[in-house]
Amino acid sequence: MVGFILIGKGDMVVKCPYCGHEESKVIDSRPTDEGERIRRRRECLKCGRRFTTYEVIETVPLLVIKKDRSREAFDRNKLMRGLLRACEKRPVSMAKLEQVVDGIEAKLQNTLDREISSSLIGEYAMEALKDLDEVAYVRFASVYRQFQDVQTFQQELNAMIQNKRKEEEKKQKKES
Numbered sequence: 001m002v003g004f005i006l007i008g009k010g011d012m013v014v015k016c017p018y019c020g021h022e023e024s025k026v027i028d029s030r031p032t033d034e035g036e037r038i039r040r041r042r043e044c045l046k047c048g049r050r051f052t053t054y055e056v057i058e059t060v061p062l063l064v065i066k067k068d069r070s071r072e073a074f075d076r077n078k079l080m081r082g083l084l085r086a087c088e089k090r091p092v093s094m095a096k097l098e099q100v101v102d103g104i105e106a107k108l109q110n111t112l113d114r115e116i117s118s119s120l121i122g123e124y125a126m127e128a129l130k131d132l133d134e135v136a137y138v139r140f141a142s143v144y145r146q147f148q149d150v151q152t153f154q155q156e157l158n159a160m161i162q163n164k165r166k167e168e169e170k171k172q173k174k175e176s
């Protein structure tokens with residue numbers, strides 16, 4: 001998935017060339033010029049006439065701000081490697097992990113920020129792993145949060161166990 005920003009007329013208001021109305025619906029859109037521009041057929045919501053716009057696509061890379069404040073381009077393979085490491089010998093399929101990475105990437109692309117802290121990505125990954133596999137979650141969390149000591153790690157585990165208990169209690173209540 002590639003995120004893109006449309007560079008058009010400033011705020012991207014597209015006026016109908018016939019009546020000047022500012023709302024139109026896109027009825028067809030396809031890339032041209034090896035994907036550098038996008039051709040859109042639009043229909044004016046007021047007069048119903050159709051016109052074509054060419055919009056420039058610019059691929060804006062996502063930058064990850066690392067702990068030492070340096071930046072590097074977002075690399076989904078790197079994220080995948082981290083997840084794979086956490087899921088080693090766990091019953092988590094590659095397809096599931098691809099889904100997790102896709103989901104995280106989509107979330108990041110959807111924020112308008114082009115610079116994202118590495119810790120946010122870590123949080124998203126932990127959130128996803130929590131639902132997927134507990135062991136993988138704990139492994140990932142221990143690397144990611146760089147638990148300073150056994151105590152913090154223990155706290156994290158306890159919180160998780162408590163949450164799980166609460167969820168189970170809820171489930172039981174529903175069932176009874």
Ligand SMILES: [Zn+2]
Binds near residue numbers: 016017020021045
């Ligand atoms: Zn019109």
